[in-house]
Amino acid sequence: MFKNILVPTEFSDGDNHALDIAAKLASMNRAKISLLHVIEIIANATFEEFSDFYQNLEKKASKDLGRMIDRVQEPHVEIAPEVIYGNRAQEILRFVEERNIDLIVMKSHRIDVEDRAQGWGTISYKVGILAQCPVMLVK
Numbered sequence: 001m002f003k004n005i006l007v008p009t010e011f012s013d014g015d016n017h018a019l020d021i022a023a024k025l026a027s028m029n030r031a032k033i034s035l036l037h038v039i040e041i042i043a044n045a046t047f048e049e050f051s052d053f054y055q056n057l058e059k060k061a062s063k064d065l066g067r068m069i070d071r072v073q074e075p076h077v078e079i080a081p082e083v084i085y086g087n088r089a090q091e092i093l094r095f096v097e098e099r100n101i102d103l104i105v106m107k108s109h110r111i112d113v114e115d116r117a118q119g120w121g122t123i124s125y126k127v128g129i130l131a132q133c134p135v136m137l138v139k
Contacts, residue, residue, distance in 0.1 A: 002026075002103040005033045008092050008127070011064050014107030016071065018138040022105040023074035031103075033079045035068060036095055037061045038088040047085070058083050089126040101133055108137035 007022045009015040019035065026033050039057050042050060065081035072079065084091055096104065108124040128135045 002029050002031050004099060004101045004103075005031050006036060006092070006096060006099070006101040006104045007033060008036045008038070008088075008104070008106050008123070009065070009068065010037065010088075010123075011061075011068075012107070014109075014138060016068060018105050018107045019068055019072060019079075020074075021136070021138055022103075023072045023077045023079070025103070025105070026077045027074045033077065034082055034095070034099060034101065035065055035079050036082045036084070036092065037065060038091045039083065039085050040088055041085050054085065088123050089130070092123070092127050093130055096131055096133060103133060104131055104135045106135070106137060108139055 002025060005022045005026055007015075007019050009019070019033075022033050025031065039054060039061065041047065041054075047054065061083045062081065065083070069079045069081060082095070084095070092104075095101065104127060106124055106127065109122065124137055128137060
């Protein structure tokens with residue numbers, strides 16, 4: 001059913017849970033997982049102005065991706081870590097198109113019933129609305 005699963009991560013609470021669910025799905029379908037972290041670039045600045053800063057972030061992100069992968073319990077699941085730069089929602093959607101992703105599994109936050117408007121600008125909401133493949137939001 002699903003052959004290419006994407007799990008975007010920002011290394012916050014819930015991302016490991018999303019990866020665990022994706023790994024279970026991958027093991028049942030012999031699918032591959034891309035574990036993606038997008039480093040948000042600073043608006044109105046060139047990459048070169050902050051290249052040392054970005055390189056340090058990329059090194060840390062690579063280590064954190066490795067730690068996430070190491071804790072996955074499902075045997076025989078291929079997980080490829082990826083670090084890219086740009087606007088998070090846009091880059092996730094571009095990655096989906098370029099890599100023929102057929103399922104996105106990502107964490108989402110709970111919406112406050114008293115203040116529902118706050119949830120509309122989140123990355124998970126944007127990806128959920130704009131992605132051209134199924135999106136599983138994990139809470």
